[in-house]
Amino acid sequence: MPRHLVTSALPYINGVKHLGNLVGSMLPADVYARYLRLRGEDVLFICATDEHGTPAELAALEEGLDVAEYCRRQHAVQKQLGEAFHLSWEHFGRSSSSQNKELTQHFARRLDAEGFIEERTIEQVYSVDDGRFLPDRYIIGTCPHCGYEAARGDQCENCTRLLDPTDLINPRSAVSGSTNLELRESRHLYFKQSLLAGEIRDWIDTQNDWPVLVTSIAYKWLDEGLMDRGITRDLSWGVPVDRPGYEDKVFYVWFDAPIEYIGSTKEWADLDPERRDWKSWWYDADDVTYTQFMAKDNVPFHTVSFPASIIGTRKPWKLVSYIKGFNWLNYYGGKFSTSRGVGVFMNDAIELLPADYWRYYLMANAPESDDSNFTWEGFATAINKDLADTFGNFVNRCLTFTRRSVGSSVPGGGIAGDAERELVTELEKRLRAYTDNLDAKQFRKATAELRALWAAGNAYWERAEPWKAVKADPEQAAVILRTGVNLVRFFSLLALPIIPETAGDVLSRIAPDVPARWPTDVAAELEALGPGAPFEVPEVLYRKITDDDIEAWRSRFGGEAEARATD
C-alpha cells in the first residue's frame, strides 16, 4: 500500500506560536493527515520543535534558565498547545534529541565523504563581554547610509539597505549593549552546495504541480547562484561536531533542523521498536509520498538547502514529493508581533474558544494565494454564519425535531423519492469537488465546499418540510427524518479533518458503531443509519460570537491602530 509521510515546518522553540504559524504549517498538515487517514491511507505525520541557535540561547538567558532546561519546558508547552488544537502528529519530537544528533553527524560525514565539505577560516564579530560570537542581526549601530542609530548588522530597518556588520558606525552588542567587540577568526565547515546547483535545478524542473510561490522562490536562489554555506557555529548549544579541532563547535541550526524530520521519525520508532520502522519511511522509500507544509520563509530551506543535504549524500534518502507553501496571515493589515503584543497566540486562542472555532476559521481563510488578514469581525462571521448557523443549527434542527416527532431512534418506513434523489445528485457533485480540493491541498476552497454541502442539507430540509409531513403523511416523514439524521452523520464525517472535536462528538452520539471512512457512495451513506438506530442529541455545538466579544478581544489583543503603528 502506498504510504504518506506528512511533515509540518518545525516551530522554533522560542515562545508560543501565533495563529499565523499555526495556519502556515501545522494546521494544514494536520487537516491533510486526517483526511488521508479517513481515506484509509497509511499516514505518518511528523513534527518537532526546532531548538538550536542563538535566539534560543538568548531567550533562555533572559529567563535565567539553562538553555537545555528552557527548551525542555518550551517543548512541553508547545506540545501541550498542539494537542489542545488537536494536531494529530504521530510524533512531536525535538531537534535536540540524540536521534537527531546521530543523523546530523551522519549526514555531515556522508557529505564529507562525497567531497562536499571543506574547512574555511572566516572572521566573525565576537563580543568579549557577552562571551559569544554575534550573528549579524545581533549587532546594532548607526547606519552609514541614513544615520539611523539602531540599524541591525544585516539590514537597516529605517532605509532598508542591506548591511554588513562591519559597515556599522559605533557597533554594539544587541544582547548587552557592549561596544567591546572584535573580529575573531574561526574555522568552520562549509557545505559546497554550489556543486549541486545543477542537480537541484533539474529536480525542481520536474515539479510541475508545485505552487508557483514555491518554485519561484527556489528558482530565485538558483538563478542568483547557489552559494556554499557554513554548517558549523561557535556555540555550545547544538549538535556537537564530531571532528578533531571542532570540539567547541556545533552544527549550524539550518543544517540540523530539517534533518530532525528524520530524527523525529526515529524518536517515534524508538518508542516502540518492535512495531515501528523509521528507516523504511526515509530510505529507499519509493512507495512513500512525502508532503511538506510550511510558510514562505521556510521555502528556500526545503527547496534548496535540505534537498542539497540529501542529494549530496549520494544515498537514496527520501526527497520531498510535494511542498505546500503558505503566505502570511496578518493582523488587521499589520504583522503579528510577539514583542509588541499584537495578534493572537495559541495559548490565548485556546483560552477564549475551543480549537474547532480556530481551525475552521483558519482553513476557510488560509493565506494560499496571497497574504490574508485576520480580523475579529471576519472571525465572528465565519463562526456565526458557517459553524453555528449552517452546520450547528442543521445538526440541532434535524435531531431535536426527529426526537420530538418519533423518539430517539431512526424511523423506518417510506421510500426515498425525487427529493432524495435530487439531494444525492447534488451531494455527489459537491463531495467530488470537496475531495478534489483536499487532494490538491486547496484548503480554502475545500472549506467553502464543505460549507456548501451543509447548506445543501438545509435546503433539502426546507424543500421536504418534515414539520408538515409529520402531520399529513407519516411514511413520507419517516423518509425525511431518516435522511436528515443520516445527513448529520454524513456532514460530520466530512468535517472530521477540519473540526475533529465537534464532528467527532456528533458522530459518537449518533453513529458510535459505524466506522468513520471517507464516503464514496453518497446514496449508501444516507442509509448508513437504518431504522431503529438510536441517537443522542448533542448540546448546541457552537456558541455565537457577539459584538461585545469582538470589542473586548480587539482591545485586549490590539486593533488596527497598534498593528499598523510601527510598520
Place this chain on the structure above:
RNA sequence: GGCGGUGUAGCUCAGUUGGCAGAGCACGCGGCUCAUAAUCGCGGCGUCGCGGGUUCGAGUCCCGCCACCGCUACCA
C-alpha cells in the same frame, strides 16, 4: 536595487486551455416556522490597478507603468 506575489462587487476572495464577469458576507424583497431571531428562495453593469499592443473577441496573452506585500542566504 534584485527577485517573487498581489491588485476583480461595500468587505473577503473564485475566475482551468482568451468566448456573455462569479461565490460567501453585508444589503433589499419574499417564503417557512422544525431549529442557536436559525433557515430557504429571488435580487449583482462592477472603469476586472493604469496606459498601450496582439486578436473577430482580453480579467485571461505581450509591452510599459503605478500601488501594496514578501524574500534577499549569519533569524530560523
